[in-house]
Amino acid sequence: MARKRHSDEDVLKLLREIELKLTAGDDVASACRSVGISDATYYNWRRRFGGMGRAQLSEMKSLEKENARLKKIVAELELDKLILRESKPPKAQGLTTEELRQAVIYTRQKLATSERRTCRVIGLARSSLQYRPAPRDDDALRLAIISLAKQYGRYGYRKIAELLHVEGWKVNHKKVERLWREEGLQLPQRHKKRKRLYHKDSSIIRLRPTHPNHVWAIDFVHDKLSNGRSYKMLTVLDEFTRQALAVVVRTKMGSDDVLEALYPLLLRHGSPEYIRSDNGPEFAAEAMQGWLRRVGIKPIRIYPGSPWENGYNERFNGTLRREVLNAEWFTTTKQAQIVINHWLRQYNHTRPHQALNMRPPVPETLLEKPMISGPDTRG
Structure with a gap:
């Protein structure tokens, strides 16, 4: 016959019933037989529940549940500490996903812990543990x-x-x-200190372009030919569209030469509202400044010793030097002009620009060259 299991409330009722029978004069054996329990069971129940009411019984049960919960938490924390001690995989140490996967496998083999708990403690998603990459031909x-x-x-x-x-x-x-x-193709990173574009009174130093032909930036780039002779390049950039309008190569270039290089650009693209430049003698010459004002262009000259105010053009000049001047060796200025013009078409029509959401300054011409990595046909 299966042994009947009494709840705590039933035990409390039976104890009270036995106590009433004892008060009426019955002995312990007969009182216990009347409720269907043995003497030993009665003494065990009285030792545990004697003198308790329903409120005390409920409080004792809640304390037992809380004690069991705390014991479980302590046991889980100890197990987590043991897992961490065995695997040593803190994510702060910069371990890769494969190293974390190996740590989970090793810990489970040694401690026989569950996959869910081990992954949670070590900091690896179960999907990452079970992921098997499909082999692909790249x-x-x-x-x-x-x-x-x-x-x-x-x-x-x-x-x-x-x-x-x-x-x-x-x-x-x-x-x-x-x-x-x-493939080992990454380039070395360059970290330059950035300067502020504001005065101490929080006013903005540099006029920011808001539409095409708003601000053009001009500057010079210097280099040497293979025979050691120096030459200059005038670079012209639209700051809003980031389009390089021209790179003019000359052995010598004064203010009149600058105006001669700008004139066809004004006819082709229209006159800008402003032209930004540094304080070089070619740009600061009164003949050039006066001519620009007469044709309705406002010249902007940056503060002396602050090339970062002409940042768009300086960035373009750096790109020109890295991608062309440092990679090519020219014997004549005509050869340099041809190569730079070819690169200029690539810069404007092919080269993705981060400031333009990875699109070139003149993206519509991309349709003319669908296979960019095809054979290079220089004209």
């Missing part, structure tokens, strides 16, 4: 990336990813970055 994509990297030697993986999208590749930029690093 050789064609690698070759396309290497081909673009050879053709555009100073581009980073972001620009290469945009060029791949133009060619029709459906690939995530993170995968391009991974393959880029595996």
Whole structure:
């Protein structure tokens, strides 16, 4: 016969019933037989519940539940500490997902813990533990990336990813970055200290462009030919569209030469409202400043010793030097002009620009060249 199990409330009722029988003169054995329990059971119940009421019984049960809950929490914390001590995988140490996966596998084998708890303590998602990458053949994509990297030697993986999208590749930029690093194509990072564009009274130093032909920026870039002879390049940039309007190469260039280089640009693109320049003698000459005012263009001259105020043009000059001047060796200024003009078309029509949401300054001409990594046909 199965043994009957009494609840705590039933025990309390039976004890009171036995106490009433004892008060009426019955002995312990007969009183216990009348309720269907043994003497030993009666003494055990009285030792545990004797003198309790329903309120005390309810309080005792809540305390027991709380004690059991605290014991479980302590046990879980001890188990978590043991898991961490055995696996040593804190995420702050910069472990990779594969290293965390190996830590979970090792800990489970040694401590026989559950997968859910071990992953939670170590800091690895269960989906990451169970993930098995599908083998893929990335050789064609690698070759396309290497081909673009050879053709555009100073581009980073972001620009290469945009060029791949133009060619029709459906690939995530993170995968391009991974393959880029595996092939050792990453460029060294340059960190420059940025200066403020504000006065002490919080007024803005630099006029910011708001529409095309609002502000043009002009500046000089100096370099030397293979025979050691110096030459100059006048760079003209529309600050709003970021389009490089021209790079004029001359052995010597004064204020009159600057005006001669600007005149066809004004006819082709229209007159800007402002032209920003530094305080070089070619730009500060009264003949040039007066001519600009007469044709309705307001000249802006940056503060002496503050080239960062002409930041758009300085950035373009740095790109020109990294991608062309440092990569080519010119024997004549005519050769330099031809190569720079070819690069200028690429800069305006092909090269993705981060400030323009990874689009070139003149994106419509991308339709004329669907295969960017194809053979280079210089005209």
